Amino acid sequence: MTLKPKDMNKEEFIKLGYQFVDWIADYLDNIEDYDVLPNIEPGDIKKEIPPNPPKGNDNFNNILKDVDEKIAKNLTHWNHPGFMAYFSSTSSGPGILAEFLSAAFNVNGMVWKSAPASVELEERMIEWLREFLNISNDFTGIIYDTASVSTMHAIAAARESINLEIRNKGMSGRNDLPLLKIYITDQTHSSIEKAALTLGLGLQSITKVKTNSNFSMNTAELEKEVKTDLAKGNIPLCVVATIGTTSSTAIDPVNEIAEFCNKNNIWLHVDSAYAGVISSIDEYKNIFEGWNKADSIVVNPHKWLFVPIDLSSLFIKKPEILKRAFSLIPEYLKTEVDEIAVNYMDYGIQLGRRFRSLKLWFIFRYYGTEGLREILKHHLQLAKKFEQWIDEHKYFEKMAEVNFGTICFRARIKNVDDENKLELLNKKLMDEVNHTGKIFITHTKLNGKFVLRLVLSGIRTEEKHLELAENILDEQLNKLIKGQALDG
Numbered sequence: 001m002t003l004k005p006k007d008m009n010k011e012e013f014i015k016l017g018y019q020f021v022d023w024i025a026d027y028l029d030n031i032e033d034y035d036v037l038p039n040i041e042p043g044d045i046k047k048e049i050p051p052n053p054p055k056g057n058d059n060f061n062n063i064l065k066d067v068d069e070k071i072a073k074n075l076t077h078w079n080h081p082g083f084m085a086y087f088s089s090t091s092s093g094p095g096i097l098a099e100f101l102s103a104a105f106n107v108n109g110m111v112w113k114s115a116p117a118s119v120e121l122e123e124r125m126i127e128w129l130r131e132f133l134n135i136s137n138d139f140t141g142i143i144y145d146t147a148s149v150s151t152m153h154a155i156a157a158a159r160e161s162i163n164l165e166i167r168n169k170g171m172s173g174r175n176d177l178p179l180l181k182i183y184i185t186d187q188t189h190s191s192i193e194k195a196a197l198t199l200g201l202g203l204q205s206i207t208k209v210k211t212n213s214n215f216s217m218n219t220a221e222l223e224k225e226v227k228t229d230l231a232k233g234n235i236p237l238c239v240v241a242t243i244g245t246t247s248s249t250a251i252d253p254v255n256e257i258a259e260f261c262n263k264n265n266i267w268l269h270v271d272s273a274y275a276g277v278i279s280s281i282d283e284y285k286n287i288f289e290g291w292n293k294a295d296s297i298v299v300n301p302h303k304w305l306f307v308p309i310d311l312s313s314l315f316i317k318k319p320e321i322l323k324r325a326f327s328l329i330p331e332y333l334k335t336e337v338d339e340i341a342v343n344y345m346d347y348g349i350q351l352g353r354r355f356r357s358l359k360l361w362f363i364f365r366y367y368g369t370e371g372l373r374e375i376l377k378h379h380l381q382l383a384k385k386f387e388q389w390i391d392e393h394k395y396f397e398k399m400a401e402v403n404f405g406t407i408c409f410r411a412r413i414k415n416v417d418d419e420n421k422l423e424l425l426n427k428k429l430m431d432e433v434n435h436t437g438k439i440f441i442t443h444t445k446l447n448g449k450f451v452l453r454l455v456l457s458g459i460r461t462e463e464k465h466l467e468l469a470e471n472i473l474d475e476q477l478n479k480l481i482k483g484q485a486l487d488g
Contacts, residue, residue: 035437081460082439091308094366098359109353112341122357136292139315147273148191150314154296158238158267160325180237187245215250244275247444248400255290273300423450432476
C-alpha cells in the first residue's frame with residue numbers, strides 16, 4: 001500500500017490531464033454508442049461500488065476503467081443527441097473547458113475580496129446576458145445554481161418589499177400578520193410551491209388561477225382571485241407568470257398581467273427558465289412583450305444556452321430589496337472595500353459561491369451572439385418540422401401549441417375513444433420507444449390526458465436524429481397496433 005499525502009505533481013497532472021481530456025473528447029464524439037437511458041434497476045450501480053473507501057491510493061487507469069464500466073454505461077446521457085426528454089440541458093465544449101478551469105481556480109466568490117475576478121466577471125456576464133435577452137437596463141442580476149433557487153430569492157424579495165418586518169420578527173407566533181398570497185396556475189413549475197414551503201408561507205398561500213384553452217393564465221380570473229383575497233383581508237404578494245411552462249411551454253399573457261400587477265402594487269415574477277433565451281431572436285420578441293414591466297425574471301442558460309449544469313440567472317429591478325432581505329455581515333467577512341464593491345453573499349442564503357460566470361464568458365466568446373442565435377433557430381426549425389409530421393400523421397395528434405422547441409402529442413387510434421385505453425397505449429409507446437436506447441422522451445398530463453413530450457434543444461441534435469425519432473415512433477406504434485388490434 002502506497003500513501004500519497006500530497007497533491008499530484010506537475011508531470012503526473014499533465015499526463016493524466018491529457019488522458020482525461022482524451023476520454024472526454026472520445027465520450028462526446030462517440031456518445032451515440034451509449035443507450036440514452038440505461039436498462040438498469042434502482043440499486044444496481046451501488047452494488048458495483050465497494051461499501052468502504054480504499055485505505056491506499058488506486059491507479060488512475062483503474063479509476064477511468066471504473067468510470068467506463070460502472071458510471072458511463074449506467075448514466076442517462078443528457079449530452080446524447082437522442083435525449084429529447086424534460087428540458088434537455090446539453091453542455092458545449094467551451095463550457096466544459098470553463099468548468100475544468102473553474103475547478104482549478106477553486107475560488108469562493110462570497111465577497112469581492114475573496115474572488116475579485118469572479119465577482120466582476122459575473123457582473124459583466126449579467127450585463128452581456130441582459131443585452132442578449134433584450135432585457136431592459138433597469139434590471140440588474142445575480143447568478144444562482146438553478147431556477148428553483150432563483151425563484152425562491154425572487155419571492156423572498158417580494159415578501160421583504162411589503163414591509164411587514166418579517167426579516168426581524170419572522171412569521172411564527174404573530175397575530176398581526178395576514179395571509180400572504182401567491183398566484184400561479186396548474187401549469188406553473190412546482191418550484192414556486194416549494195419556495196412557499198421554504199419561506200414559511202405554506203401551501204395555503206398558493207392560489208392556482210384558472211387557465212385558458214391554451215393553458216395560459218386567465219387574467220380575468222386572476223383579477224377575481226385578487227379581489228376575493230383583498231375582501232378577506234389577505235395581502236396579494238406575488239404573481240408568477242411563465243413564458244414557456246414546463247408541461248406544454250404555454251405562454252402567460254405577461255403584458256396584461258404586468259399592467260394589473262403594477263396597478264395593484266403586486267410583485268410580478270416571470271419564470272422563463274427554459275424559453276427565455278429565445279427572446280434573443282427578433283421573430284420571437286413579441287412573445288416576451290411585457291416582461292420588462294416585471295419586478296424579476298429568471299432565465300437558465302444551462303437549459304438552452306449550452307452551459308454545463310448549473311447556472312441560473314435572476315434579473316431584478318430592485319436588488320436593494322433582495323439585499324435587505326438577506327444581508328448579514330459577520331466581522332470576519334468585513335473588508336475595507338465593502339462600500340464600493342459588490343459582495344454577492346449579501347443577495348441570498350448561500351455564502352460560498354462557485355465561479356459559474358466563467359462558463360458563460362467562454363460560451364459567449366466561443367460562439368458569439370449570432371452563432372448562439374443560429375443554433376437556437378435550428379432547434380426551432382426542427383420543432384416546426386416535427387410539428388408538421390405530427391399534424392400529417394395518421395395516428396398522432398398534437399395536444400398543445402408548439403411555441404418553442406417542445407412538442408406535446410399523443411397516439412390516437414381510430415375507434416378508440418376511451419381515455420384509459422389511450423393512456424395505456426401512450427404509456428406503452430413511451431416505454432417501448434425509450435427501451436430502444438436511441439431516444440428518450442417523457443410525458444405529462446394536460447387536461448387530465450396522458451401526453452408525450454419531445455424536446456429539441458440539444459446542441460448535438462441534428463435533423464437526422466429527429467428523423468430517427470420519427471421512425472422509432474412509427475415502428476413502435478405499429479407494433480402496438482398490430483399486437484393489440486387497436487386500429488379498429
